[in-house]
Amino acid sequence: MGTIRRVSDQITVRIPASTPHVGLLRATASALAALLDFTYDQISDLHLAIDEVCGRILATSNPRPSRLDVTFHVGDDALSVEACGDTPIRQGEEFFTTFSKAILDAVTQGTALSESDGVVCASFRLVKG
Amino acid sequence: MRLTSHDRHPQLPKDEVKRLLRELRETGSPAIRATLIESHHGLVEYLARRFAGRGEPLDDLIQVATIGLAKAVDRFDPDREVEFSTYATPTIVGELKRHFRDKGWAVRVPRRLQELNLRLGSVVSQLSQDLQRSPTIGEIAAAAGASEDEVLEALDSSHAYSLISLDATQSEEGLSYHEQIGSDDEAMEALEDRLSVGPLLRKIPPRERRMLHLRFFKGMTQSEIAQELGISQMHVSRLLAKTLAQLRAGLEDEGES
Numbered sequence: 001m002g003t004i005r006r007v008s009d010q011i012t013v014r015i016p017a018s019t020p021h022v023g024l025l026r027a028t029a030s031a032l033a034a035l036l037d038f039t040y041d042q043i044s045d046l047h048l049a050i051d052e053v054c055g056r057i058l059a060t061s062n063p064r065p066s067r068l069d070v071t072f073h074v075g076d077d078a079l080s081v082e083a084c085g086d087t088p089i090r091q092g093e094e095f096f097t098t099f100s101k102a103i104l105d106a107v108t109q110g111t112a113l114s115e116s117d118g119v120v121c122a123s124f125r126l127v128k129g
Numbered sequence: 130m131r132l133t134s135h136d137r138h139p140q141l142p143k144d145e146v147k148r149l150l151r152e153l154r155e156t157g158s159p160a161i162r163a164t165l166i167e168s169h170h171g172l173v174e175y176l177a178r179r180f181a182g183r184g185e186p187l188d189d190l191i192q193v194a195t196i197g198l199a200k201a202v203d204r205f206d207p208d209r210e211v212e213f214s215t216y217a218t219p220t221i222v223g224e225l226k227r228h229f230r231d232k233g234w235a236v237r238v239p240r241r242l243q244e245l246n247l248r249l250g251s252v253v254s255q256l257s258q259d260l261q262r263s264p265t266i267g268e269i270a271a272a273a274g275a276s277e278d279e280v281l282e283a284l285d286s287s288h289a290y291s292l293i294s295l296d297a298t299q300s301e302e303g304l305s306y307h308e309q310i311g312s313d314d315e316a317m318e319a320l321e322d323r324l325s326v327g328p329l330l331r332k333i334p335p336r337e338r339r340m341l342h343l344r345f346f347k348g349m350t351q352s353e354i355a356q357e358l359g360i361s362q363m364h365v366s367r368l369l370a371k372t373l374a375q376l377r378a379g380l381e382d383e384g385e386s
Contacts, residue, residue: 023285030281034266040253041263041351043284044366048373055377103373106345129263 009074017058017065017085025050025070032072033079036128045107046079046126052103053083053111053122060120062090077128078109088118095120141168143212150207165202166195172214173198173221180225182243186364190225197224245275245283250363254355257362263352284363329379337372344369 013028015021026047033043054068065085073080089095095113096104104111108124115121141149146165153161177190201217209216252273256264266284270277330338336358343349343357351369355362 027281027285030266030285034277034281037265037267039263039265040269040284040362040366043266044351044362044369047366048370051370051373051377055374059377099376102345106348 010071011074012069012071014067014069017068022051022054025054025068028070028072029079029081032074033126036074036077036079038079038126038128042126042129046081049104049107049124049126050081050083052100053081053124056095056097056100056122057083057085057120060089060093060095061085061087063087078125080123080125082121082123084119084121086119089115089120095122140171146213147207150202150205150213153202154207162199162202166198169198169214169217170195172217176218176221176225179222180229182247183229185229186367190228193225193228194221197221200224242279242283245273245279248273249280249283250361253363254361257352257355263350263362329376332379333372333375337368340365340369341372 011028011032013025015024029046029050030043033046038046050070054070057065057068065087067086068083069086070081070083073082096111101111104124107126109127111122111124113120113122141164146168149161149165152158153165173194174191177187177194180190181187197220198217201213201220204220205213205216249269252269253264256268256272260268264272266277266280270280273280275283330341333341340354340358343354344351349357351365352362355365358365
């Protein structure tokens with residue numbers, strides 16, 4: 001594959017918040033991870049992490065988001081992913097459950113949450129193994 | 130009721146099937162129902178195989194087909210002039226088709242990719258062994274004699290089905306038809322108690338639970354788990370994605386009720 005890769009490379013994918021479109025996120029993630037020479041194990045983990053954060057956004061937002069914006073930051077040896085819905089998180093809702101935290105801790109290096117106007121963005125980072 | 134493909138059950142004569150169906154109608158006996166379901170395992174497996182090769186493990190298809198069979202057993206009217214197997218076949222096929230539809234399997238995967246995907250399973254396993262680590266896409270492509278794009282496409286297609294709905298509610302059956310199992314794994318039990326998914330975890334088949342435990346709580350890699358369980362890494366990857374999707378859907382159901 002190509003070698004055009006800079007620290008500043010950033011790709012945003014905006015999808016309707018529905019199942020068939022999430023495949024596009026996976027495909028994009030796989031392609032970018034392959035650029036970084038991630039292993040097959042890590043690419044599988046990447047998919048799990050994307051599923052998890054997108055799933056949490058859908059589960060905790062109210063009303064249900066109409067779209068998801070997912071931004072991939074391609075570094076020299078790491079891929080960072082930030083996913084945002086377009087509706088606020090439900091009042092008093094914990095974004096990460098203990099279980100989803102366990103999943104993300106196992107497959108990523110560092111998760112973070114940011115919030116503006118009640119809309120939550122969840123991000124995580126995978127470093128090339 | 131066991132729902133695996135490994136059991137072999139004797140087929141009953143047609144008259145006996147009719148008699149049992151009548152008796153079931155009168156008594157509602159779970160034992161008779163189980164006997165009827167088990168004795169049609171051959172039909173279930175035959176029909177499930179017709180849907181194999183679309184990215185779903187045969188075991189899963191057999192489970193889905195068994196649900197269809199159970200529905201047919203429950204709905205069949207023994208007074209009808211039709212053989213039970215004739216009646217059951219469209220019900221089972223319907224259940225299998227619904228399964229693929231529910232999983233968002235909107236796009237049929239081209240044969241070329243299906244074939245490559247099948248080949249990749251063993252290529253990934255072999256490379257993992259040779260390299261003593263998980264291979265990169267570039268390494269897989271070189272070994273498979275395909276381009277990196279083709280490999281990515283094939284791998285993504287293998288996941289297409291497991292992407293169960295972020296939004297859809299996975300049918301309750303999806304979890305509940307699995308055997309309820311007693312846990313002898315203390316760590317897992319302690320874990321379940323701490324988690325919101327605890328009650329759902331108990332409904333997951335033992336192998337899948339073990340996988341979750343090894344990957345997310347023991348920190349083993351997918352390749353290591355594949356070795357430990359004696360299955361391919363691709364299968365581990367698929368099962369993990371699928372199980373998590375089921376748990377998510379199950380939690381959502383609970384939240385709504």
